[in-house]
Amino acid sequence: MVLSSVLGFPRIGANREIKKAVEAYWAGKLTQEELTKAAADVKKTSWTSIQQRGVDLIPSGEFSLYDHVLDHSAAFNVIPKRYVGLGLSPIDVYFAMGRGRQADGVDVPACEMKKWFDSNYHFVVPEVSEETEFKLNFNKALEEYQEAKAAGVTTRPVILGPVSFLVLSKAAKGASAGFQPISVLSKLLPVYETLLTDLKAAGVESVQIDEPILVLDTAAALEKQYVSVYETLAPIAPKIVLTTYFSRLDSNVSFIAKLPIAGLHIDLDRAPGQLEEVIAAVKPTSIVLSLGVVSGRNIWKTDFAAAIKTGQTAIDALGADRVIIATSSSLLHTPVTLASEKKLTAEQKDWFSFALEKASEVSVIASALSGSQDAAVTGALEANKVSIAKRREFESTSDDTVRKRVASITPEMLERKSPFAVRKEVQAKHLNLPKFPTTTIGSFPQTKEIRQARAKLGKGEITVEEYDEFIKKEIETVVRFQERIGLDLLVHGEPERNDMVQYFGEQLSGFVFTQNAWVQSYGSRYVRPPIIVSDVSRPGPMTVRWSSYAQSITKKPMKGMLTGPVTILNWSFPRADVSRELQSKQLALALRDEVVDLEKAGINAIQVDEPAIREGLPLRRSDWDAYLKWAVDSFKLSTAGVTDQLQTHSHFCYSDFDDIFPSIQRLDADVISIEASKSDMKLLNTFKQYGYSNQIGPGVYDIHSPRVPGDQEIKDRLKSMLDILPDSLLFVNPDCGLKTRGWKETEASLVNLVAGATWARQNYA
Numbered sequence: 001m002v003l004s005s006v007l008g009f010p011r012i013g014a015n016r017e018i019k020k021a022v023e024a025y026w027a028g029k030l031t032q033e034e035l036t037k038a039a040a041d042v043k044k045t046s047w048t049s050i051q052q053r054g055v056d057l058i059p060s061g062e063f064s065l066y067d068h069v070l071d072h073s074a075a076f077n078v079i080p081k082r083y084v085g086l087g088l089s090p091i092d093v094y095f096a097m098g099r100g101r102q103a104d105g106v107d108v109p110a111c112e113m114k115k116w117f118d119s120n121y122h123f124v125v126p127e128v129s130e131e132t133e134f135k136l137n138f139n140k141a142l143e144e145y146q147e148a149k150a151a152g153v154t155t156r157p158v159i160l161g162p163v164s165f166l167v168l169s170k171a172a173k174g175a176s177a178g179f180q181p182i183s184v185l186s187k188l189l190p191v192y193e194t195l196l197t198d199l200k201a202a203g204v205e206s207v208q209i210d211e212p213i214l215v216l217d218t219a220a221a222l223e224k225q226y227v228s229v230y231e232t233l234a235p236i237a238p239k240i241v242l243t244t245y246f247s248r249l250d251s252n253v254s255f256i257a258k259l260p261i262a263g264l265h266i267d268l269d270r271a272p273g274q275l276e277e278v279i280a281a282v283k284p285t286s287i288v289l290s291l292g293v294v295s296g297r298n299i300w301k302t303d304f305a306a307a308i309k310t311g312q313t314a315i316d317a318l319g320a321d322r323v324i325i326a327t328s329s330s331l332l333h334t335p336v337t338l339a340s341e342k343k344l345t346a347e348q349k350d351w352f353s354f355a356l357e358k359a360s361e362v363s364v365i366a367s368a369l370s371g372s373q374d375a376a377v378t379g380a381l382e383a384n385k386v387s388i389a390k391r392r393e394f395e396s397t398s399d400d401t402v403r404k405r406v407a408s409i410t411p412e413m414l415e416r417k418s419p420f421a422v423r424k425e426v427q428a429k430h431l432n433l434p435k436f437p438t439t440t441i442g443s444f445p446q447t448k449e450i451r452q453a454r455a456k457l458g459k460g461e462i463t464v465e466e467y468d469e470f471i472k473k474e475i476e477t478v479v480r481f482q483e484r485i486g487l488d489l490l491v492h493g494e495p496e497r498n499d500m501v502q503y504f505g506e507q508l509s510g511f512v513f514t515q516n517a518w519v520q521s522y523g524s525r526y527v528r529p530p531i532i533v534s535d536v537s538r539p540g541p542m543t544v545r546w547s548s549y550a551q552s553i554t555k556k557p558m559k560g561m562l563t564g565p566v567t568i569l570n571w572s573f574p575r576a577d578v579s580r581e582l583q584s585k586q587l588a589l590a591l592r593d594e595v596v597d598l599e600k601a602g603i604n605a606i607q608v609d610e611p612a613i614r615e616g617l618p619l620r621r622s623d624w625d626a627y628l629k630w631a632v633d634s635f636k637l638s639t640a641g642v643t644d645q646l647q648t649h650s651h652f653c654y655s656d657f658d659d660i661f662p663s664i665q666r667l668d669a670d671v672i673s674i675e676a677s678k679s680d681m682k683l684l685n686t687f688k689q690y691g692y693s694n695q696i697g698p699g700v701y702d703i704h705s706p707r708v709p710g711d712q713e714i715k716d717r718l719k720s721m722l723d724i725l726p727d728s729l730l731f732v733n734p735d736c737g738l739k740t741r742g743w744k745e746t747e748a749s750l751v752n753l754v755a756g757a758t759w760a761r762q763n764y765a
């Protein structure tokens, strides 16, 4: 019989219960017991609803109050010294690592966050050194297995494998030079031995061990480590299903197939082409193959006929008992349920599947492959056939004007009129900014009042005119604030935006958006990715009136603010029927028109944010060049339609530039701002080493934490930056936008930032 499996489930709860509970706990409005109870309720609902949908292998242990990697760090005692001895309870140490803490005499910054592979989810980076004393503080996988059992659901615990855990870690402060976390694998392994022995003793039949780094090129060099880990763990553990996702195994499959594992999961949504090679590799073994045919990363209804064909290929080679039908990855990256969407049309609803609907999908596909004649299964197959046919019919239509415009893009459209050196002079005269210009990344605090006003507008409780007036007032407050504290290049603060991507999705043709389709980005922060359903175009200006209004009330230069094409694409649910390149170019043309309109409206600096350009980089190196070509071209297409005097900015809130440096240079933005406050100066040395030639604002403080950076801290940072970068190129700004921050810390931090720039002007004249 073919079994069905879900690899992981969204944590937020259908009504954002977990976000609300966690934030209430932080605000002191909920006790730890109440928080634990809220979590228990959401977990129970998830387990039972997946069970009700007929799924055989239900995940547990992957739930998290903040981040699952952070859960592993806390469980394994991978707790940096700066969080120890502060008098905090274990849960507050946990949250302090995630988001920093500045209260009651405690002042610790957050741990670094990084993107989870090529997704918009962020994990908290574990910090490891030779000194780390690994021990099992608690066995979360076991606790949640038992919690589910008590709720009447037998689950398959999920853990992150030891090799991936260490490869995703970084060297802790104080580790010896050149220290590689993977070098302490033998010290970490006993923790996994205890964890897995305890699971087995509790009667757990099989365990899902995630080793996502197996889809990376770098895993090829880790064969020895994989062999040693899994030879140690297999005899003492429940049956191990080694789980990979987001890309293909390529040649790594040859050593993986020799590991003593009971099962192997592969992602056939992202990498359908690997099926044959993997089947051939596992065929001589007893390994069960888990086929990730239901996308964990997108929201389109699965084509059952295609999935059944794939499943049948595996069954023909391996037999039904060696095949599992699964989601391609955890469903963490999809919203909870389509049932919460009340405003989508019936036609649109029929295109999509969210997490709960995907649970039904794996169950139906597995049942069909097991030969079920159940009326519910045959009915679901028939209904799916009709839905897919309707969607294909819709996909066969296109917007010819947009398609023709993309086809007629010329190389000249990608280039500015003059090279950077010339533009810099023209812009210096035009904008008249001081040395070390201070600016921010765009958003100012999205206060409760702003969100409530938008919610009232949505419910019809205020008129569009009232809402617009409210937004204008917010803009004025932000402008006056910036003038008062002495910032140089102002922003309007983005109060009109619910989110930097959703806002544009809502104004562009070709998108649909949702009411409640929240997906976790980090900690308690969630986004509602808009869905690209057809060719994209711009019916009219999207930001011009807000930026022009902001410029009209100040003499200081105002920076226009847009989200770039690659980022809109990456943070939306894209179409699956046309290439990402085509979608990105369509977005770029729409944004190009907006940029040109902003310049016409008297805006002299425009920032086109591309924080997702690195994240979109394919996981396999051999795919990089093709991606970088269209990604960079898209950005250039969106920004190059202006005169030399328009200063273009771009922003990247990550610090992993090593792999894409030449592409960042090729973007040819006049100014870039990058995340730099939590990375050491190695990052800036990279820029220096490659001879980055345009202007740059490395973030001088971390905005992800409510902590206020001291003014000396900012001066020290600027000093280190000026030791490396030419002073004529340096801008002074935070790491990212301020939307998640409160006004109090925003004001204090920016006052210190301006003081830092003033100090630099006095000392680096």
Ligand SMILES: CN1c2c(nc(N)[nH]c2=O)NC[C@@H]1CNc1ccc(C(=O)N[C@@H](CCC(=O)N[C@@H](CCC(=O)N[C@@H](CCC(=O)O)C(=O)O)C(=O)O)C(=O)O)cc1
Pocket (backbone or CB within 6 Å): 120, 446, 448, 450, 451, 452, 454, 455, 497, 498, 499, 500, 501, 502, 521, 522, 524, 525, 526, 527, 528, 571, 611, 653, 739, 740
């Ligand atoms: C810069 N980042 C972004 C990423 N991805 C994006 N799509 N957008 C980004 O900005 N990725 C990387 C980084 C870091 N990520 C984030 C992600 C999310 C937030 C954030 O602040 N999220 C908010 C939700 C934002 C939003 O959509 N707001 C809406 C709805 C607000 C709401 O909940 N309204 C209430 C009613 C109002 C009330 O009574 O308070 C409701 O509907 O019930 C809006 O403003 O209209 C979050 O809260 O999680 C930040 C950084």
Ligand SMILES: N[C@@H](CCS)C(=O)O
Pocket (backbone or CB within 6 Å): 441, 442, 443, 444, 500, 561, 609, 611, 651, 653, 736, 737, 738, 739
């Ligand atoms: N302009 C956006 C960029 C975030 S990455 C903001 O300031 O929020």
Ligand SMILES: [Zn+2]
Pocket (backbone or CB within 6 Å): 441, 611, 651, 652, 653, 735, 736, 737
């Ligand atoms: Zn950012």
